[in-house]
Amino acid sequence: MLYYSTNHSSPETTLEEAVVKGLATDRGLYMPEHIKALPKEFFNDIDKMSFHEIACRVADAFFGEDIPADELHRIVRDTLSFDCPVAEVNPNIYSLELFHGPTLAFKDVGARFMARLLQYFIKKRSHTRTVNVLVATSGDTGSAVANGFLGVDGIHVYVLYPKGKVSPIQECQFTTLGRNITAVEVDGVFDDCQRLVKSAFMDQDLCQHLTLTSANSINVARFLPQAFYYFNAYARMKAIGKSDNLVISVPSGNFGNITAGLFAHRMGLPVKRFIAANNANDIFYNYLLSGVYSPKASVQTIANAMDVGDPSNFARIFDLYGGSHERISSLISGYTFTDSQIRETMNECYNRTGYILDPHGACGYRALQSGLRENETGVFLETAHPAKFKDTVEQAIDAEIQIPDRLADFMKGQKQSVSMTSDFKDFKAYLMKQ
Ligand SMILES: *Cc1c(COP(=O)(O)O)cnc(C)c1O
Numbered sequence: 001m002l003y004y005s006t007n008h009s010s011p012e013t014t015l016e017e018a019v020v021k022g023l024a025t026d027r028g029l030y031m032p033e034h035i036k037a038l039p040k041e042f043f044n045d046i047d048k049m050s051f052h053e054i055a056c057r058v059a060d061a062f063f064g065e066d067i068p069a070d071e072l073h074r075i076v077r078d079t080l081s082f083d084c085p086v087a088e089v090n091p092n093i094y095s096l097e098l099f100h101g102p103t104l105a106f107k108d109v110g111a112r113f114m115a116r117l118l119q120y121f122i123k124k125r126s127h128t129r130t131v132n133v134l135v136a137t138s139g140d141t142g143s144a145v146a147n148g149f150l151g152v153d154g155i156h157v158y159v160l161y162p163k164g165k166v167s168p169i170q171e172c173q174f175t176t177l178g179r180n181i182t183a184v185e186v187d188g189v190f191d192d193c194q195r196l197v198k199s200a201f202m203d204q205d206l207c208q209h210l211t212l213t214s215a216n217s218i219n220v221a222r223f224l225p226q227a228f229y230y231f232n233a234y235a236r237m238k239a240i241g242k243s244d245n246l247v248i249s250v251p252s253g254n255f256g257n258i259t260a261g262l263f264a265h266r267m268g269l270p271v272k273r274f275i276a277a278n279n280a281n282d283i284f285y286n287y288l289l290s291g292v293y294s295p296k297a298s299v300q301t302i303a304n305a306m307d308v309g310d311p312s313n314f315a316r317i318f319d320l321y322g323g324s325h326e327r328i329s330s331l332i333s334g335y336t337f338t339d340s341q342i343r344e345t346m347n348e349c350y351n352r353t354g355y356i357l358d359p360h361g362a363c364g365y366r367a368l369q370s371g372l373r374e375n376e377t378g379v380f381l382e383t384a385h386p387a388k389f390k391d392t393v394e395q396a397i398d399a400e401i402q403i404p405d406r407l408a409d410f411m412k413g414q415k416q417s418v419s420m421t422s423d424f425k426d427f428k429a430y431l432m433k434q
Pocket residue numbers: 105106107140251252253254255256257258305306360383384
């Protein structure tokens with residue numbers, strides 16, 4: 001299968017190159033040339049299939065031309081070491097819990113899948129050089145990528161994070177791992193981390209000295225596997241007789257997750273419509289209203305993994321529907337919520353139902369409460385475990401929450417990190433010594 005750029009001014013490329021390069025040379029995002037529809041029989045029997053079986057079928061459609069089936073299924077099995085169950089929260093509103101992975105957030109699947117796919121390509125090329133992955137993080141991406149790549153042969157990961165700007169729980173998820181993961185604590189803000197990473201990719205000396213790649217969320221290997229979630233949501237809802245007129249609400253930041261859902265829809269998944277639930281960063285919401293996409297600086301919110309002012313995957317959505325505002329806005333509706341609405345939602349949901357939402361899932365849940373029509377059933381994606389945002393959640397619901405063992409185990413580990421200034425000269429000198 002070939003991949004083209006959403007900017008249409010760089011040549012089509014292979015899956016391998018799309019995964020290794022991440023972004024096309026014309027700065028566009030890669031899209032698969034074909035999106036294969038899955039047969040009716042698949043959807044008829046899907047409720048009897050496990051998450052793993054479903055994911056194998058979907059992975060075959062995406063990657064089957066490029067990777068032998070046994071290898072691909074091994075990668076899928078290794079990626080999905082956990083389930084994504086649905087929980088009833090309200091009559092007609094269900095939570096699809098995507099937080100049962102290693103770092104308790106939905107990014108685990110994409111990160112692990114990308115790590116294993118990259119490993120497959122490295123082995124095939126019989127590279128002797130280590131591939132170095134650089135990733136800048138404001139919290140969540142770093143932990144998912146670090147854990148996804150942990151122990152994968154032939155790859156070393158450098159996680160750059162702003163000193164004192166990530167929560168202690170987040171920090172220990174990528175600083176205590178050791179092995180092939182190095183945490184780089186930058187004396188600066190997130191934008192400094194991102195600048196250091198971008199400068200490294202553009203530096204000739206460094207690129208000759210080391211094989212560098214990025215694990216950014218725009219990578220096709222990170223974003224496409226998220227489609228597994230949507231097929232699984234449909235299967236689990238069908239199993240309880242609730243799959244008619246299904247509406248899926250997705251807490252969205254960079255819009256990678258919801259775009260994977262739109263791919264699933266294109267492949268024939270019988271979902272009636274989608275909702276993009278935003279925090280105060282309302283760029284997509286405004287696009288739906290006006291037909292004009294105008295990116296702006298992001299604002300900080302308590303659902304901080306969605307603090308994005310120029311969602312990169314908008315380019316993919318635009319491309320998928322031929323740029324038609326009418327097609328996009330008839331399939332997707334938008335909502336935007338302030339921090340106080342998010343807090344109020346967590347509080348109300350907990351008091352009425354006992355279900356604890358995290359600030360991101362709360363946006364998805366509230367959008368369904370506001371927008372679900374008669375005869376529709378809603379599923380919102382609960383993208384992170386509430387304990388990842390312990391202080392915010394406890395304040396909102398006025399109760400203590402349990403920290404899952406897996407998270408507590410990270411906190412027992414010894415923090416190891418490399419201190420770095422925000423000056424590229426220093427970061428370059430450090431990498432040249434590796
Ligand atoms: C990354 C993230 C999101 C946003 O996902 P996108 O694919 O960027 O839209 C939502 N919730 C959580 C917890 C996240 O980590």
